[in-house]
Amino acid sequence: MSRLVILGSTGSIGTQTLDVVRQHPELFQIEALAAGHNTERLAEQIEEFCPKRVVVADKAAADRLRSEVRQPVQVSYGEEALLEAAAGGDADYVVSAMVGSIGLKPTLAAIEAGRTIGLANKETLVTAGHIVTERLRACGVTMLPIDSEHSAIYQCLQGEARSSVAAITLTASGGSFRDRTRDELKGVTVEEALNHPNWSMGAKITIDSATMVNKGLEVIEAHWLFQMPYEQIKVLIHPESIIHSFVQFADTSVIAQLGLPDMRVPIQYALSYPDRLPLAAEQLDLAALGKLQFKEMDFARFPCLRMAYESGRAGGSMPTVFNAANEAAVARFLRGEIEFLHIETIIEQVLAKHQPQAEPGLEAILEIDAWARRQAEAVSF
Ligand SMILES: NC(=O)C1=CN([C@@H]2O[C@H](COP(=O)(O)OP(=O)(O)OC[C@H]3O[C@@H](n4cnc5c(N)ncnc54)[C@H](OP(=O)(O)O)[C@@H]3O)[C@@H](O)[C@H]2O)C=CC1
Numbered sequence: 001m002s003r004l005v006i007l008g009s010t011g012s013i014g015t016q017t018l019d020v021v022r023q024h025p026e027l028f029q030i031e032a033l034a035a036g037h038n039t040e041r042l043a044e045q046i047e048e049f050c051p052k053r054v055v056v057a058d059k060a061a062a063d064r065l066r067s068e069v070r071q072p073v074q075v076s077y078g079e080e081a082l083l084e085a086a087a088g089g090d091a092d093y094v095v096s097a098m099v100g101s102i103g104l105k106p107t108l109a110a111i112e113a114g115r116t117i118g119l120a121n122k123e124t125l126v127t128a129g130h131i132v133t134e135r136l137r138a139c140g141v142t143m144l145p146i147d148s149e150h151s152a153i154y155q156c157l158q159g160e161a162r163s164s165v166a167a168i169t170l171t172a173s174g175g176s177f178r179d180r181t182r183d184e185l186k187g188v189t190v191e192e193a194l195n196h197p198n199w200s201m202g203a204k205i206t207i208d209s210a211t212m213v214n215k216g217l218e219v220i221e222a223h224w225l226f227q228m229p230y231e232q233i234k235v236l237i238h239p240e241s242i243i244h245s246f247v248q249f250a251d252t253s254v255i256a257q258l259g260l261p262d263m264r265v266p267i268q269y270a271l272s273y274p275d276r277l278p279l280a281a282e283q284l285d286l287a288a289l290g291k292l293q294f295k296e297m298d299f300a301r302f303p304c305l306r307m308a309y310e311s312g313r314a315g316g317s318m319p320t321v322f323n324a325a326n327e328a329a330v331a332r333f334l335r336g337e338i339e340f341l342h343i344e345t346i347i348e349q350v351l352a353k354h355q356p357q358a359e360p361g362l363e364a365i366l367e368i369d370a371w372a373r374r375q376a377e378a379v380s381f
C-alpha cells in the first residue's frame with residue numbers, strides 16, 4: 001500500500017491522479033491533499049478519499065472548507081502548512097501537481113523528507129533544476145516524471161545504457177493555434193487559446209501549449225530529468241499526440257511510446273513504477289487512425305521555444321526568469337489585460353533586462369522569480 005500526498009488535488013492532474021487511486025484502492029491510500037481555492041471539489045475529495053489532512057491557499061478557503069466537510073480532517077492553510085503536508089505524516093509518495101513555480105518549495109520539502117516524487121509540476125525543474133537534482137541525489141530520492149513526454153522517454157529508456165542514446169525527441173501537438181500564421185494570431189481570444197486540440201488541461205498549461213512555451217519548459221525539464229545536453233533534445237510537431245515522445249539510439253533504432261492522449265496513463269505509470277497496472281481506459285486503435293503526421297518545428301513561428309532553448313543553454317538564473325516572466329504574462333493574458341502575442345514580447349523584454357547569475361541558491365532563485373514577475377507585470381503596451 002502506497003500512502004500518497006497530492007499537491008494540487010483539485011486540478012486536472014490532481015483529479016486524474018485520484019481517478020487512478022479510485023481504480024486501485026487496494027494499492028493507494030490518500031494521506032493528505034493540498035489545493036488552492038476550489039473548496040467545493042476538495043470537500044467532495046475529502047468525502048471520498050478520507051485524507052488525514054488537507055491544506056488550502058488561505059484562511060478564507062480554510063473557513064469555507066471547514067463549513068463544507070462533515071468528517072474529521074485536519075484543515076490548515078498557507079505556505080507553512082503546505083510544506084508540512086508535503087513532508088509530514090506517514091506518506092511515502094508525493095504527487096507534485098500544483099501549477100507554477102509555487103510548487104518548488106513543497107516539492108523540495110518532500111524530497112528532504114525522503115518521499116518518492118511523481119512530478120507533473122515542470123516549473124519546479126525549470127526554476128531550480130540544479131538545486132532539485134542536487135537535493136534528489138543527496139537525499140537518495142527517486143523522481144518519476146508524470147508529464148506525458150517525459151514519461152514516454154522514461155519508458156523508452158528502461159534497460160538501455162545512457163551512452164547508447166543519440167537523441168531524445170519531444171513531440172508537440174502545435175497547440176490551439178497550430179494552423180494559424182503569426183499574422184492570424186493578432187486579436188485571438190482567451191477562449192480560442194484555451195481550446196487545445198487533444199488534451200483537456202488547466203488554463204495555464206493550455207496557453208503555454210499555444211505559445212510553445214510548454215515545449216520549451218519541457219526541453220529544460222528533460223535536460224534535468226535525463227541529464228541530457230540541449231544538443232540532444234529535439235522537438236517535432238505531431239498533431240495527433242499519439243506518439244508521446246521517442247528516443248533515437250546509436251544503432252539508429254528508434255523506440256517510441258504511444259497511446260491515446262490520456263494523462264491517467266503516465267500518472268499511473270509513475271505511481272506503480274516499475275509495475276504496470278491495468279487501467280480502465282480506451283485502447284489505441286492504429287488501424288482506425290490510419291495515419292500519423294509529423295512536421296519540422298518552425299522556430300520563427302514559435303519564438304518562445306527559441307527563447308527557452310537559449311535560456312536553458314545559458315543556464316544559471318535564465319530559466320528561472322523565462323518561467324516566471326511567462327507565468328506572469330499568461331496570468332495577464334487570462335485576465336484579459338494583454339494580447340496573446342504580448343506574452344512572448346514580455347518574456348523577451350524581461351530576459352533582456354536580467355543580469356544572469358551562474359549558480360543561484362534557493363533564496364536567490366525566489367528573489368529572481370519575484371523580480372521577473374514584477375518586471376512582467378510592469379511591461380505596458
Ligand atoms: N493537465 C495536464 O494534462 C498536464 C499538466 N502538467 C503540469 O502539471 C501541473 C498542474 O497542471 P494542471 O493540473 O493542468 O493545472 P490546474 O490549473 O488544473 O490545477 C492546478 C492545481 O494547483 C492548485 N493551486 C493553484 N494555486 C495554488 C496555491 N497557491 N496553493 C495551493 N494549491 C494551488 C489548484 O488549486 P485550486 O484549483 O483549488 O485553486 C489546482 O489544484 C502544471 O505544472 C502543468 O504544467 C504536465 C503535463 C500535463
Ligand SMILES: CC(=O)[C@@H](O)[C@H](O)COP(=O)(O)O
Binds near residue numbers: 171
Ligand atoms: C499532456 C501533456 O503532457 C502536456 O504537456 C501536453 O504535452 C501539451 O500538449 P502540447 O504542448 O504538445 O500541445
Ligand SMILES: [Mn+2]
Binds near residue numbers: 218
Ligand atoms: Mn507534456
